[in-house]
Amino acid sequence: MTQIISVITAVHGPSAPFLPDAYKSLLAQRLPEGWDWQWIIQEDGETDAVAPYVPDDARVTFGQGRHGRAGVARTMALSRAVGQFVKVLDADDMLVAGVLARDLAALQRPGVCWSTSRVLDLLPDGSTVGFDQDPPEGPIGRGAVLEHWKAHNFRAQVHPATLCARRDLVLALGGWMALPASEDTGLLMALDATSRGWFSAETGLLYRKWPGQSTASTAHVHEGERSARMAVIEARARVLAGLDGWRFEA
Template identity: 30%
Template sequence: MTISDHAEVAVITPTRMRSDRIPYLLELHASLHQQDADWQWVLALDGVPTSQLPRRLRDDPRVQAVPLPRAVGAGAARNFALNEVTAPWCTTADDDDVLPEGSLSSRLRHAREHGLGWCAGWSADLHTDGALSTWHCPTPPGFHEAGDVWGYWPNPDATIPIGPTTLLARTDLIRGSGGYAALPQGEDYAYLVGITGTASGALLPTVVYHYRKHPEQMTAQSSYPAMESRARQFAWRHGKQLAALRAGIADVGSASRCAMSAEDAQ
């Protein structure tokens, strides 16, 4: 039995091991060591060999590298990493971001205490000078039934309802909802909608994720806007369809109960 077999939470990180990201990746690793929950870190090496991993990561028994023979993109890489998760709960972190102390345990404890399928929190932008600025997402703190979160996303161009990387969910729920969408970007929007549209959860009014702002991040590239609207439309329509399916199932259930009541009355 390995250390990862005892993990409560898995953290999935896709990476192409770019030289400018290595210091950030090591900082993320250090932030995991500050967590007070038992974790496993599944690194999806997107088209790069395990030999490129820094020795510090290769020597950590809680780090599991999943080398992919060719680059497949962040969404597919996360899905391949999900195959290797043994922990009952799972979250994600990008290779240039950081988890603040208590990030894992605060969400895990709240979800377990209230029998929830997921728990999220606020994120804070981490600026180059070290300053933090909290992003308050449109979804209000508190408990939310399945589908409630999508309701705070009025249209595809509006601000997304919750930061996807703040979402911690049951591993079986992630697998059951299909994981990450087959998109070149914005795959985590659909992931967010799928998880929160399938089970009840909660948003904590505390920062659980530090989102690093820097010139090399994907969202800062000139090519990023080209497919952003299409990715948003896909995810938003996913939420709309889930809402319709929930309503349909509710109607079927109501019709069945009415039919049974009629039969009982005869």
């Protein structure tokens, strides 16, 4: 029987033209014997702008829903996820060959419930830039990401856009946070508060930088909203960390 890793992508009209590149990066993955992927594309909205870019592949499903931002779209996509593990792939990003196999290997280690990997920013001119705070390859203890994030002006040492996690744990945590942005950071901090993770030092994602991305908008860095997002993310993580007996073991 084939085992599945569910890849979830939230998309809106402006990012839809990048879906073919994301699909090519999925096709480049080589999974262990007995494994395959499903790709769940969920539009944040109900327009005619996205469907033309959805590939004709039996492993791909496409859904639409009321506008609610990326976190809502990803959480709605969970309704179609059948895999034991859930992998994030933003519509404008690309997986690096081999990353899904590395995620699966990490998640089958004792006690590891989620995995992340090194990211390279993909600039408009085609060049790439790395991150200067990557942790060493290996396990990430419960709470380590939250403390680094808090100490470095809310900048985590691992990137939430590379998350791969146990589906049952993602469901137990309520999916992605209902925030206008940073919803993936919210899930990362909740995972970190309740379970152990893994970091792969080998590059796993090309994170596209382009003018239309949500993180490039003025609203994303508005200090009032940003402070509120960070406050609720931290508060939830600390409450989860403090719950007696609420520890998730793989």
